[in-house]
Amino acid sequence: MEKRICYNTTPAQDVVILQLRYTLFKRVVNILASVSSSEKTDWNLMEKAFNMTVARNDCCRIRFEKQGKKLVQYFVDKAVFENIPRIVFSTEEDQEAWVLKTRRKAIDYMHGHVIEPYFINTWDGKYMVFIKVCHTVLDAYGINILFNDLAGVYNALRNGTSLPPEPGSFESLIQKDLATEERNFERDEEYFRRYLNRPMPYYTGIHGDNSVIWKKRAARGVHSMKMFFINNDTESAMHPIDAALVKRVLEWCAEKEKSIASFFLYTFQITSSLVNHRTGSTLSLELCNCRATALEKKTAGTKAQSIMRYTYVDYNRSFEENFDSFTMDEAQLYRHVGFPETRSEVMLHDMYRFGMMDTLYNCTFSLIPVKAIPGFDFRMYSNGKFPLPAYIALMLDVDTNEIQMLYDCQKKVTNADDVRRFHAKYVEVLKSVLDSPEALLSELNEDW
16 A cells, blocks of 8 residues: 655645634634536536546645644645535525524534535525635635636536646645745744834724724723734625726836835725824734745645734824835734734733733735636635634735625624724725825824
């Protein structure tokens, strides 16, 4: 019998494992998403297409095992899904109840079940492929790659045409990541100590003063939000940013040679500052795709990693001046992606001397370029738990330029009305800084 090759988990996978270690809620490993179509789907053909997609995307064939206390992973040559569950819903309430029940049960990734597919006839007459997948094998960017491949395979089988080009190998990315894993984290830590040698940031939740909990803490001059439990209950909402406005952002960033992701993050932090009485210094986690090459961008799997982003908003300077300062350190900062989050937390507490059960981060923020699937609607779902007060994801349709902005916020401190009000303010800020990038930020309207 040929001995299988086992790999250590990568830095990106370790973040998920870290969440599992420090929470009672094992469903934090769940990632849920779907694609749906109004066109009638041949479920037998879709099952064949799904199995071919699993064969083409090796991340779906990862298996995990413990070797002593260490978690390792390996790839199996074949994984076949037979009799994929087919569910019919007659009401929206029944369908949403099923999604809620499904997300609450953690996927059993330690026993070979890294992905669970379902074929659904929805309450409103659509045909949906729904998956629950282990976050250690797929991230949000990778899910879009997987669904695009599935749609391409299904259409090729249905139309009798050639299969789409083969996706990249996640095993090769793992080998590459582990080959460069040995790092001098002391050097990273020294860099962040210099990076954070600035005024202590304030927690700036999107709720502003609407959270009684935060209002009481802020009144006492506290900088941080209390972490009630690791991975609190969350509620999600989607709000759009129209294509015309996004196009203006893309054109401005191209002209100024600036990062689109950084533009949306910085304007988000300006908005967070405004709704919290123009607080000057804020801190967020930026989730980076970490897919640099063309092949990596065609490879599903878990690759994204986070990095802390300190933001200072000087209202006596223009947006352009502020943004220049924010982006000045980017080339250096991105070299330190992968610095362990446990060490980040220890370093932050050491630097700023705030409570060990508190957080200065207002959110985890990411921009996710999404390739639209012709004839299909793509949707992400919250697993209902998150360690930070908010997770913010901007899903940018690279064909239409529209953004669907996902807010997944802890219910203890933020409600749906807060999210709606904040999003309206965020769109207002986007328009204002694009209209007058050289105007002082003090001219921005604080009311919301």
